[in-house]
Amino acid sequence: MKKKLRYVLPPALVAASIIVVVFLASNRPDPPERDPVETAMMVDTIAAETAGEHFTVEAQGTVQPRTQTTLVPEVSGKVNRIAENFVAGGFFRAGEVLVEIDPSDYQTAVKQAQADLAAARARLADEQSRSDQARRDWQRLHGDDREPSELVLRIPQLEQAKASVLAAEAALDGARRDLERTRISLPYDGMVRSRSVDIGQYVGVGTTLGVAFAVDEAEVRLSLPDRDLAFLDLPQPGREAGPRPTVRFFGDVSGQRGSWTGEIVRTEGVIEESTRLTYAVARIQDPYGLLGEERQVALPMGTYVRADIQGRSAAGLIELPRETLREGDRLFIADADNRLDVRHVDVVRSTAERVYLADSVEPGERVITTAIAAPIPGTRLNVRESPSVEPELRILPADESDIAATTEAEQP
Known part of the structure; x- marks a missing residue:
């Protein structure tokens, strides 16, 4: 009996469990219905x-002087004097003497030329007197019936004397110019970029004395891709009249953020072959604020700036x-x-x-x-x-x- 229960009881328990589970599942109450919820993102x-009102086209470039000059002497000699502000960063006015070469030899040359001119004029006066006297003598002997020859009137000698006066005057003008060239100056208000000469140094014609630039205007060369040109009205190459778009520049100078205003004054009229870029040149008045322009931050030459160019209407x-x-x-x-x-x-x-x-x-x-x-x-x-x-x-x-x-x- 016990042996039969051992084989019958386990299957019976399993079958009873299955029947109970099926019964409970079939009689389970339905879950309550809920409306779906729409979540929001x-x-x-x-x-x-x-x-x-207008498109803004961005560009960038480096500030450069509009006018820059390498100072070289036109006469030779020893440097006699150098202006105190003829140093890198020094400001000077138009016509101010920056370098003076010893003028002694050139002053002597002027005096010599003056003496030569005086001698030539004396010879001309003498020849003129002789020519006049020869005419009077001819008229006394021959009357007015016959015209004397040029040799009788000493016309060749008179012309030679006149040529000598002209040559002496030219020599005097040249000597005076050489004397003026011993005082080296520039015709604009500017700033010294570099100096390469000092007092006592002997300089020859063409020796570099230094580099200076004008401070009245600065220029920035702006590169523009072709896709931006459609939104700009730029000056046409070779034409004086035309649009001059306003440009706003931004840059950092000595840790300060500065902004400056300028305008496009010209385009270079060619497309760079390697980059396919067009270059427009913008100009800024009085970048250092030395000539009356109010500048909270000066704009030194060589500053890298970002430019916002006013373009065509975006209405x-x-x-x-x-x-x-x-x-x-x-x-x-x-x-x-x-x-x-x-x-x-x-x-x-x-x-x-x-x-x-x-x-x-x-x-x-x-x-x-x-x-x-x-x-x-x-x-x-x-x-x-x-x-x-x-x-x-x-x-x-x-x-x-x-x-x-x-x-x-x-x-x-």
Whole structure:
């Protein structure tokens, strides 16, 4: 008997357990039904705003003097005097003597030339007297019936004396010029870039004394790719009249952030073959502020600056940060019902930082800045106020009633 129970009891227990489980499962009450909850995606937005009056084209370049001069003497001699401000960074006025070469030999040459001129004029006077006397003698002997020859009137000797006077006058002018050239100056207000001479040094014609530049104007050579030229009105090469776009420059000088205003005055008229860039030249008045211009930060030569060039009219366009534009020229918009609107847009211009759109977005519409991996039109959004990417773009806050409705929907 015990042996039979050992074989029968386990299968019976298993069968009874299965029957109980099936019975309980078939008599389980149905779970309460719950309405599905639509979750909302949290996004940040900025308000679409109209672009400024003009496009802004960015460029960069290095400040260079418009006028720069390498000082070399036109006469030779020993350096007799050097101006105190003829040092690197020294400021000088137009006509101020920067270097003086010993004038002694040239003063002597002027006196010699003056003496030679006086002697030549004396010889001319003597020859003129002889010629006049010869004419009187001829008239006394022959009357006015016959005209005397040039040899009788000493015309060759008289012409030679006149030529001697002209040569002496030219020699005197040359001696005076050489004397003036011993005093070396420049015809503009400027600044010394470098000096390579000192007192007592003997210099010859063509010896480099130093380098100086004018401080009235500076120039910046700006490189422009072809894609930016369509948004600029630039001066045409070889034409005096034409547009002169305003340029705003920015740079760091001695740890200070400075800004300066200039204008495009010309284009170089050629395209760089290796880079395919066009170069425009901008000019800045009184970069150091030494001639009356108010400068909080001076603009030294050699400063690397960034330039914002005022371009053509951008009226009627929408300007947004570049990162709001999605692949395939699309924007993600939060509509009035806080739903996702995937919109294809017409891009007029795109830069590394900004994008300009036409007939695609209305001012004030909320443009989503948050990345969305799988954008599905109509997706419920929870619009969150966020700081604008650019300071000029204003944040459009979400409507409080929409936020409340979204919060209620999220509750189970």
